[in-house]
Amino acid sequence: MLLSFPRGTGCGSPGQQLRRERSQAKCSPVSVQWTHTAGIERANAANPLWYRQKLTCKSFPVVARSAHYRVHASAFPGDMEGASKIRGVNYGSRFIPEDWMASSPYDFFEGLHSPEGLRQSLCDVVDTDACSARERMMKWLDATIQESHFEEMKQMGVQVVRVPCGYWNWVTCSTRPEAITGRLGNLCAMAPPDAYRPFFDKIFMFAERHELRVLLDLHALPGSQNGEMHSGACLTPGSCHFLDPWNVEQAVEAVGRMSEYGAGKSNLFGVQVMNEPRISSSSCDELVAYYKRAILKAREFLPMETPIVVFEWTHNFDRWNANFFDSTVFGNVLWDTHLYHFPGDGDSWNEESDGLSRAQNAYKEDLLALARFQRSGNRVFVGEFSLAGPSLSAESNRELSEWLVSQIYYASQGAIFWNFDHPSINEWSFSRCATELGIDWPQVMKWPKVSFEGPPVALQSWDGKWLRAAENGEVAATAEKPSAWEEWTPQYLDSGQRVALRSFHGKWLRADEQGNVAAVAQKPSAWETWTTLWYEADGLQKLALQSFHGRWLKADPSGDVSASATDHSQWEEWGGLEKVAL
Secondary structure, eight states: OOOEEOTHHHHHHTSSSOOSSSSSSSSSSEEEOOOOOOTTTOOOOOOOOOOEEEEETTTTEEOOOOEEEEEOOOOTTTTTTTHHHHHHEOOOOSOOOTTTTSSSSTTTTOOOOTTTTTTOOOGOOOOOOOOHHHHHHHHHHHHHHHHHHHHHHHHHHEEEEEEEGGGGGGGOOOTTGGSSTTHHHHHHHHHOOHHHHHHHHHHHHHHTTTOOEEEEEEETTTTTTOGGGGOOOOTTTTTOOOOSSHHHHHHHHHHHHHHHHHHEEETTEEEOOOHHHHHHGGGGGHHHHHHHHHHHHHTTTTTTTTTTTEEEOOGGGGSSSSOOOHHHHHHHHEOOOOOOOOOTTTTTGGGGGTTHHHHHHHHHHHHHHHHHHHHTTTEEEEEOOSSSSSOOOOHHHHHHHHHHHHHHHHHHSSEESSOOOOOOOOGHHHHHHHHHHHHOOOHTTTTOSSSSOOEEEEEOTTTSSSEOOOOTTTTTEESSSSGGGOOOEEEEEEEGTTEEEEETTEEOOOOTOOOOOOESSSOOOOOGGGEEEEEEETEEEEEEOOTTTTTTEEETTOOOOEEEEEEOOOGGOBEEEOOOOO
């Protein structure tokens, strides 16, 4: 897959500077060819948790089809039914101020300068006549870490606060090599790790008061893992040195210090060991080695059930085998990925150009990759997303938030919004989305209790045709063979006695009171749930589906589908139940 980073949006550009910036817009335009890396050895993955579910409907006790259904363990320790999702927000631009975010409550970078062609980043902070670098940093942390923020997070349904921080917050770098002297050396020279500790203490204290858990995120690694400002250093291409041996050692040590500190906090969610690496395929083995070392270092202090988080972009998921990190060796390992999409140069996703639909379409490939990766046994969540990119009305932004969060939830372990606040841009601010756009975050982030998710299936009608959903939500039983549009992902409720079916396009199968059937719902509610009746006919497993309104899903000889039958017979019988090859 060819990954191209758009022009005019990076550190060396004077153009529009929005955060992503994070996923695709970089310090300078580059194009990297990613290939599947040979030599990544499969870890001895522990067998995933599988079981056969005995289903009952009314008076018909039967055993479900022979396929196994995976129990989706939650990211939360002890929640093995997957009832919880990670519902979170980033508390960014505190320990690593970013120029496009650090203008409130005052301009953090005032009076500082960066090399020509590069945007300001934390490594440009030095002593000035106005104040020392240390004074500048401590004053900023004191001003931007407030208990009222955590109270607001709790009120808006947040459970997990992701706290981006840098290696210099944890290790001293007293013997740093030449590669990170100069600008990069300013990061460690600013203040010793002990100076930052009271601010981490405040975050954990505020979070605990408001029943929130904290994910400590090593957002910036020695030598910079990507050359971006959020690594603490905006660098020219080719200037990243993270994989130099000394830097890797320092990063592992930083993970250890973070973990040792977090082990003493009752509301620690987990520790993240990497954020957004820009690592070529030829260096992938080195990234694997770092991940393994960092996880094991964290395990010296943290129990096996505490999540340790690693990172990968969706377009690189195929680098990693199923259940890559053996849970008996590495414990509870989660994957983080980030989803951002923006229109191309000269384009705009606005109300006049059907911007909402275009934005949704832009996310579909990532969402499919996310679901596939999750199904492979690599538990993944979205550690950063926002509503930025489109230029939409408040109403359309509300619809986008509902759609995007529900899609992320059903494809993964959960989602964490970037960021809690922003000085002026609503779509980058969790808080402003609520106050300015009217987004009801507690409702948007609400998660229905789901017993387990089955693998994708295809349903065959009595006359051999396959149930399909078109992009516009029309449903028919007309396909001769099952393919993508005939894929349905079941979400089983009440231990399998009810089911909701999500189409390939991410919409849910629903029946109205008149028996009309379509796959148009953004989220499953009462009208999208079906009571299951499993039975055998002619030696084959069959299924009948009863709508919320008490009528049965049927296909007539023309392929039209409705939920109008008062009883189930041949036309209401569905077979096949085949896994769809992804």
